[in-house]
Amino acid sequence: MSGLEQRLHELGRELAFPPEPDLVPRVLAGARGRPFPWRAAALAFAVVAVAVATAFAVPQARSAILRFFHVGGASVELVDTLPPAAERTQAGGLGRPRTLAEAERRVGFRILLPKVDHRPRRAYVIGSSVATVLLRSHGATVLLSEFESYGEEALKKLAVNKTVIEAVRVDGAHGLWLEGGPHTLSWIDRESGYRERPVLVRGNVLLWLHDGLTLRLEGRLSKAQALEIARRVR
């Protein structure tokens, strides 16, 4: 260890941190307030239309959950106010770009693509779970993200009340269409088990299931345009 590293360690011991709060009472109240839902719900794939807000709300949560939906590995909670979230460019926060073959090896499944004029050559991968490609369609740049449905909160979206959330069908499979308001998006990584880094999304979004994958299409698209692209995904 260098002299500078040694000095930094000593500096850490000399810092004036604020008094440490006792978190136990509030943490236990929070733990009691919300039954642990993961195991029982992990393999449920049905779209839940409406759930009572208080059943899902953590007492300390700053924003009440008004309604709750999920499709495959994604959950959508309608809330009265969005939490703080970073605004990103369309490809920002999607992980490292790789060739399609590299990305498929990383996530362990074949990346489904719609028949579009320009087949993407690169895919972005978050952790080892979520593959995303950028497409051009209907004059817009569109994000297509795919991940195995390894849990209903693998992808979590919070939307404000002015967002229209509508159940749709894509080739007979369940889906959700989100249109209108901004929403935040966060992922849970399969490898690390937990990852929440919300980003703010302003485009419309289609979520649907296909061959054990949850797919998410995001862009400035109408519902009809999004469904048309989704039906061409193979």
Next chain:
Amino acid sequence: MDRPLDEAELVERARRGDLAAWETLVRRYQGIAFRTAYVLAGNAADAEEAAQDAFIKAHRALGRFRRGAALKPWLLRIVANEARNRRRSAARRERLTLRAAEGIARDAGLNRPGDAVPSPEAALLARESQGRLLAAVERLSEEHRDAVACRYLLELSEEETAAALGIRKGTVKSRLSRALDRLRESLEAEA
């Protein structure tokens, strides 16, 4: 006498709904969780809320915790994510400060009757030197400052630092190497 439960047993019990086991784990890690959140969020109130929410979310996510893995890096990753979501801009962040000299000497076991104590001049020089080092740390870019704060100031391991910052261990090493270079340059320029 009952033997104390090891961490894996506590996690397993907490996973099955034993809140007393979870309480033991929260007490064990709430200090480092709060300090990590404070360094990253830059505000005591936000750090407290971040650490609290992180423990609640971690409890909900225990079913996804890999059996046999170390709990601390996993917890710190959740804490750090919560803290970053509340992060203040550099201008609005509370600055890290040094403790009063008497407290440091007391904790270090100095100033006991009969002990040799540093001369007032030497103590003052050492304190000024550490003050300059702290100021140099605060001037680093955000990613370098976070790496230095986690690895050195909070004395996290490389694995824990990587987990807290959501990066690979190799990236931790390279960031720290560059950050140390910047610190040396900064201190030399002042000298």
